[in-house]
Amino acid sequence: MSAVLLEINRLNKTFESAKGSVHALRHIDLHVNEGEFITVIGPSGCGKSTLLRIVAGLDTGYDGSVKLQGRTVDGPGIDKGFIFQEPRLFPWLTVEKNIAADLSLKDPEIRRKVAELIELVKLQGFEKSYPRELSGGMAQRVAIARALLRQPKVLLLDEPFGALDAFTRAHMQEVLIDIWQKNRTTMIFVTHDIDEAIYLGNRIVILKPRPGEIREIVPVDLPFPRKKSSISFQEMRFKVLNAFEKVDELELVDSSGI
Numbered sequence: 001m002s003a004v005l006l007e008i009n010r011l012n013k014t015f016e017s018a019k020g021s022v023h024a025l026r027h028i029d030l031h032v033n034e035g036e037f038i039t040v041i042g043p044s045g046c047g048k049s050t051l052l053r054i055v056a057g058l059d060t061g062y063d064g065s066v067k068l069q070g071r072t073v074d075g076p077g078i079d080k081g082f083i084f085q086e087p088r089l090f091p092w093l094t095v096e097k098n099i100a101a102d103l104s105l106k107d108p109e110i111r112r113k114v115a116e117l118i119e120l121v122k123l124q125g126f127e128k129s130y131p132r133e134l135s136g137g138m139a140q141r142v143a144i145a146r147a148l149l150r151q152p153k154v155l156l157l158d159e160p161f162g163a164l165d166a167f168t169r170a171h172m173q174e175v176l177i178d179i180w181q182k183n184r185t186t187m188i189f190v191t192h193d194i195d196e197a198i199y200l201g202n203r204i205v206i207l208k209p210r211p212g213e214i215r216e217i218v219p220v221d222l223p224f225p226r227k228k229s230s231i232s233f234q235e236m237r238f239k240v241l242n243a244f245e246k247v248d249e250l251e252l253v254d255s256s257g258i
Contacts, residue, residue: 002033002034002035002036003033003034004031004032004033004034005032005033005034005036005068005069005153005154005186006030006031006032006055006066006067006068006154006186006188007031007065007066007067007070008028008029008030008031008055008064008065008066009029009064009065009066010027010028010029010063010064010065011025011027011028011029011051011054011062011063011064011065011066012025012026012027012028012062012063012064013025013047013050013054013059013061013062013063022210023210023211024047024050024210024211024212025047025050025051025054025062025211025212025213026211026212026213027213028051028064028212028213028214029214030205030214030217032154032186032188033186034184034186035184035185035186036186036187036202036203037180037186037187037189037200037201037202038187038188038189038201038202038203038204038205039188039189039190039191039196039197039198039200039201039203039204039205040052040188040189040190040191040197040204040205040207041190041191041192041193041194041197041204041205041206041207041240042206042207042208042209042212042215043207043208043209044192045209045210046207046208046209046210046212047207047210047211047212048158048190048207048212049158049159049190050212051190051207051212052082052156052158052188052190054066054073055068055073055080055154055156055188056073056076056080056082056156057073057074057075057076057077057080058076058082060073060074060075068080068153068154069153078150078151078152079152079153079154080152080153080154080156081147081148081150081152081154081155081156082147082156082158083140083143083144083147083155083156083157083158083160084143084158084160085158085159085160085162085163086163087131087136087139087140087142087143088143089131089139089142089143090131091130091131091132092130093130093131094127094128094129094130095118095123095126095127095128095129095130095134095142096114096115096118096127096128098131098142098146099114099117099118099142099145099146099149100114100149101146101149103149110149113149114145114149115127117145117148117149118145120145120148120178120179120182120183121141121142121144121145121175121179122141122175123138123141123142123145126138135168136163136164136168137164137168137169137171137172140160140161140164140172141172141175143160144160144176144179148179148183148185152185153186154185154186154187154188155185155186155187155188156187156188157176157187157188157189157190158190159190159191159192160172160189161173161191161196162191162192169196173196173199173200174225176189176200177199177200177224177225181224189201194237194240194241194244195228195237197240198220198222198226198233198236198237198240199226199228199233201220202219202220203217203218203219203220204217204218204220204240205217206218206240206243206244215243216243218236218239218240218243220236222236
């Protein structure tokens with residue numbers, strides 16, 4: 001049994017503005033084990049990205065407890081990698097220098113690790129290329145490699161494939177699974193895509209609309225590699241869709257005042 005890496009207990013988040021308060025997250029309880037791949041789905045505005053930012057230490061204005069390896073998360077750090085929807089590469093740096101970022105390639109150990117990561121994300125031959133010379137999927141692979149170089153305890157991915165076309169997105173899902181199986185880095189992946197959540201995750205966290213609450217956590221007991229056309233995958237899809245329909249029914253009850 002893997003040890004618990006991330007502990008989120010009774011997490012509440014409220015945004016204050018001139019127009020009033022917005023309760024974004026309510027009573028979030030989630031424990032993530034080392035090496036797990038968690039996917040998070042839910043309607044737009046349910047707080048998925050907010051949850052990820054809090055775990056990353058990018059937002060510390062919340063109530064409750066968030067601990068990584070038993071230590072309170074009180075700010076960003078190299079123990080938490082974050083992948084945005086856009087790669088956010090430095091346009092004036094090559095692929096290998098983007099991965100190294102503030103670390104020097106003159107250091108033999110850094111150069112060796114960068115070379116290993118370039119092989120891991122399947123970008124051999126593009127070490128000297130610039131971001132403008134890369135496709136969207138390739139650029140996102142550079143961003144993932146850059147985060148992995150710091151050997152984070154958890155990798156947080158906020159809809160990283162959302163801007164990609166369907167073919168590239170499917171390819172990137174396979175690349176990410178390959179990276180996870182080889183490194184066993186703990187990952188938390190936010191998506192709007194149910195098939196993507198099932199294809200990638202060990203567990204799927206389904207959030208209700210604002211304020212975001214955990215409606216259900218669905219374990220995905222499908223072996224890798226997973227086939228989206230298989231009967232077992234479609235059965236899992238039906239199970240997740242059924243959980244979403246329960247969310248919709250709850251929303252209708254709430255809005256009717258019953």
